Amino acid sequence: MNNKNLHDSLRSLNCVQRDAVLSTAKSLQIVAGPGSGKTKVVTFTKKAANELKERLKTVIGPQMTHLIQIGTFHSICCSILRLNAREIGMEPNFKILEERKRKEIIRELLADEDLPAKYADRQIKIGTIISEIDKARERGENHIRFQNIYSGAISPLKVSVSIFYQAYEEDFGGLILRTTELLSDNKVNSVQSVDCVLVDEFQDTSSAQYNLLKLIMSQSAHKSITVVGDPDQSIYGWRSAKNKVFQEMQDDFENTLTISLEQNYRSSAKLVESASHVIMQDAERMNKALYTNNPVGIPISLIKTADEKKQAEYVAYEISKVVDYSKGLIQYKDIAILIRANFITHQFERILRKHQIPFNLKGGDRFFNRMEIKDMLAYLRLAFDPYDVNSFKRIINIPKRNIRQDTIDMILSLSMTHQMSIPEAINLFLNSQKRSFFADRKEIVKFLHLCQSFQDKIENKTEISDILKSIYDDTNYYTHLRQHYYRDHLGRLRNISELVNMATSKSDIFNDQDDCNEEESAEDLNYTNVVPIDDPLLKPVKEEEIEIPLSQAPKETNQDVEKFLAYCDDCxxxxxxxxxxxxxxxxxxxxxxxxxxxxxLYVAMTRSKFLLYCISPRFVNEWGELKSVNMSPFLENMSRDLYSTISPVWNQELRKMLANTIKREIPIDDYFLRDSKIPKSTSSQPTPKTTSTNIPTATFTFYQPYSSSSSPKTKITVVPTYTYTSSARQTSSSSFPTGLKRSLPCDEDSGKDDWLKVVVKEEPIDDSFNL
Ligand SMILES: Nc1ncnc2c1ncn2[C@@H]1O[C@H](COP(=O)(O)OP(=O)(O)OP(=O)(O)O)[C@@H](O)[C@H]1O
Known part of the structure; x- marks a missing residue:
């Protein structure tokens, strides 16, 4: 970075941010609240490192420069291990196991008779073992430590896991531990030359990663460490990240300097205050302040709707309103719907599509593309249409039945040759087999009975929701989910429950499903963002930061997290x-x-710059039954001035404040009539008339260029309740395009000359949406 660039960049920082960037402390914590410029400061440092790298290349050559590393913990560990693998008995070209492979290995281990049978509980699920091993790794426990800790454990699970952990090979999660092992033996000096370590998103550091950092730092006295993060945004507890890691660092590293970035540049003051109301309830919280010099803003909208469908409808209604009334300040791409649980997205997908509101769904598949939904519907379809070959192919081995491929092929071929339904083909197949006990016979017969029982239900006019419930129960689908998708099996379960809800409310499942195949271009930025609230939202680690070749990177590690990251933009x-x-x-x-x-919730709320709606339905559907629910207790007891229970009321004041907060140009107040000066007494249009009560009226054309929903030119009748010579009285209008009632106060100047100037302003209105 040349001096001028450096100077310019530094000038864009505030004093505290500048102190942080220029600090020479050996151990530095930059603790920063949401929207306080943490990314800006880190980017500054990263940018500096990258530019430094470029300059160094010309001075010390690319080879030496190569020693400067920027990457995730995993990618850096991977390169250290590749360089020194043999020191700890690994091959330098070691493979990192994909999720599928990990499962295969555990399956083999489960079948391995050489493992002590008295320990290895063969009933234990593969997903559970993998999850336990991952958790142990995040805690920094290798298999020896794990065994020591749980040697006297009563839990058969822990005992079994320790056996499998020992027998288990390397995978993505093992990289950190293996690197720690390598460095603790002092066999290699790959990190001795490292002078400075910078850790971003420090609150997400797992125990294993923190131990590694300490080890790196202990290797020489001249190293310095800077960490940047926000303990209030620590939401990776499930992988052993702790918000207390900041305190731990202060205890472990002498003279740690803490610089707090407390000024929020992102949000309005009301928003910062209402989010603070939520975070202050965190009992483990490290005390720190957050303030903003942004405009005061408006109270957040705490809206209660009757149920989840109403919730989605309300959101769609508000989105249209916001896009309309903000007069170009807010477009679809500026709006995000943050959704905590995957199964909730369905309502939004449906309703947004119905209202023709474009959207991108991030962090997961669309509802009908989800595996468990496709499985359920394939069973249902096959029951409706026994000739449906594709559905048969999908579910014949889901849940796993070990039916061989050649058996499946044979059934399919019989169905095709004899133009038979699948159940008929299965029957024919069973009868045509000479050997009465071929390996998969029992399973095929069971499958046939299942299909027939679902078909019977259809013939008996059983409700679709009940058939779906039977499919779920009779196929033992829960066990299948738990076994193969342990980590998110509950979420998937809720998706199935949502499918049952839809069937109960008689929505047209099949039509919806067809809709979902419409591909929407993710490149078109002008889309509403439908985003999961969970961790992925907040951590935009980019794919390119992981230096491991993608073919070697685990496909399903952290599941939704990685999936989201692949689609995530920086916003x-x-x-x-x-x-x-x-x-x-x-x-x-x-x-x-x-x-x-x-x-x-705090992190979700602080994503907003200006308008924030926290919505809670009063009733939700579970397995087709309505259940009463309460608003999140975290939102309760908020100071009355911080929230409103109605939608924001739009007027030019609001637009000005919004524009100032989001740093965009204030739109012209188009409600000022184009021909705002109306001749006081003229026979030409608009024509003031005198009514029987002596109130003049005028009719003129009113132009709304920002409006997408109504025709651009709309006639409006203004009935002023004053005479020409008086000023600033209330007026009222009829036939306003949106159908909303508005008051039309007359401008102060109106009576001063021969011209009547009418200013149309929006005033608080009763929201026409029925919640
Ligand atoms: N000194 C500054 N002057 C003006 N704007 C700033 C300054 N620092 C940051 N901002 C702006 O504030 C917004 C939030 O900054 P940034 O994304 O860096 O925050 P953050 O601390 O990373 O937030 P979070 O932790 O919530 O993700 C950005 O739009 C950024 O451009």
Missing amino acids: LEWPCVFVVSCIDGIIPASGGDDNEEKRI
Whole structure:
């Protein structure tokens, strides 16, 4: 970075940010609240490092420069290990196991008779073992430590896991531990030359990663460490990240200097205050302030709707209103709907599509593209249409039945040759087999009975929702989910429950499903963002930061997290945010860590720059039954001036404040009539008339260029309730395009000359949406 660039960049920082960037402390913590410029400061440092890299290349050559590393913990560990693999008995070209491969290995281990049978509980699920191993790794426990800790454990699970952990090979999660092992033996000096370490998103550091950092730092006295993060945004508890890591660092590293970035540049003051109301409830919280010099803003909208469908409809209604009334300040791409649980997205997909509101769904598949939904519907389809070959192919081995491919092929071929339904073909196949006990016979017969029982239900006119429930129960689908998708099996379960809800409410499942195949271009930026609230939203680690070749990178590590990251753009702040389903059971999630749940809501709320809606339905559907729910307790007891229970009321004042907060140009107040000067007495249009009560009226053309929903030219009748010579009296209008009632005060100047100047202003109105 040349001096001028450096100077210019430094000038864009505030004093505290500048202190942070220029600090020479050996151990430095930059603790920064949301929207306080943390990314800006880090980017500054990263940019500096990258530019430094470029300059160094010309001075010390590319080879030496190569020693400067920027990457994730995993990618850096991977390169250290590749360089020194043999020191710890690994091959330098070691492979990192994909999720599928990990499962295969555990499956083999489960079948391995050589493992001590008395320990290895063969009933234990593969997903559970993998999850336990991952958790142990995040805590920094290798298999020896794990065994020591749990040697006297009563839990058969822990004992079994320790056996498998020992026998298990390397994978993505093992990289950190293996690197720690390598460095603790002092066999290699790959990190001795490292002078400075910078850690971003420090609150997400797992115990294993923190131990590694300490080890790196202990290797020489001249090293310095800078960490940047926000303990209030620590939401990775499930992988052993702790918000207390900041305190731990202060204890471990002498003279740690802490610089706090407390000024929020993102949001309005009301928004910062209402989010603070939530985070202050976190009992584990490290005390720190957050303030803003941004405009005061408006209260957040705490809206209660009758149910989840109404919630989605309300959001769609408000989105149209915001886009319309902000007069170009807010477009679809500036709006985000933050959704905590995957199964809730469905309502939004449906309703947004119905209202022709474009949207991008981030962080997961569309509802009908989800595996469990496709499985359920394939069973249903096959029951409706026994000739449906594709559905048969999909579910014949889901849940796993070990039916061989050649058997499946044979059934399909019989069905095709004899133009038979699948059940008929199965029957023919069973009868045509000479050997009465071929390997998969029992399973095929069971499958046939299942299909027939679902078909019978259809013939008996059983409700679709009940058939779906039978499919779920009779196929033992829960066990299948738990076994193969342990980490998110509950979420998937809720998706199935949502499917049952839809069937109960008689929505047209199949039509919806067809709709979902419409591909929407992710490149078109002008889309509403539908984003999961969970961790992925907040951590935009980019794919390119992971230096491991993609073919070697685990496909399903951290599942949704990685999936989201692949689609994530850099935008983690929006002028308008809807946090939906703010109900007890979702935020906080049942069984979640209460303090962490508060942080999740806090992070979601602080994504908004200006408009924030926290919406909670009063009733939700579970397995087709209505259940009463409460608003998230975290939103309760908020100071009355911080929230409103109605939608924001639009007027030019609001637009000005919005524009100032999001740093965009204030739109012209188009409600000033184009021909705002109306001749006082003229026979030409508009024509003031005198009514029987002596109130003059005028009719003129009113132009709304920003409006997308109404025709651009609309006739409006203004009935002033004053005579020409008086000023600033209330007027009223009829036939206003949106159908909303408005008051039309007359401009102060109106009576001063021969011209009547009418200013149309929006005033508080009764919201026409029926919540
Ligand atoms: N000194 C500054 N002057 C003006 N704007 C700033 C300054 N620092 C940051 N901003 C702006 O504030 C907004 C938030 O900054 P940034 O994204 O860096 O915050 P953050 O601390 O990373 O937030 P979070 O932790 O919530 O993701 C950005 O739009 C950024 O451009």
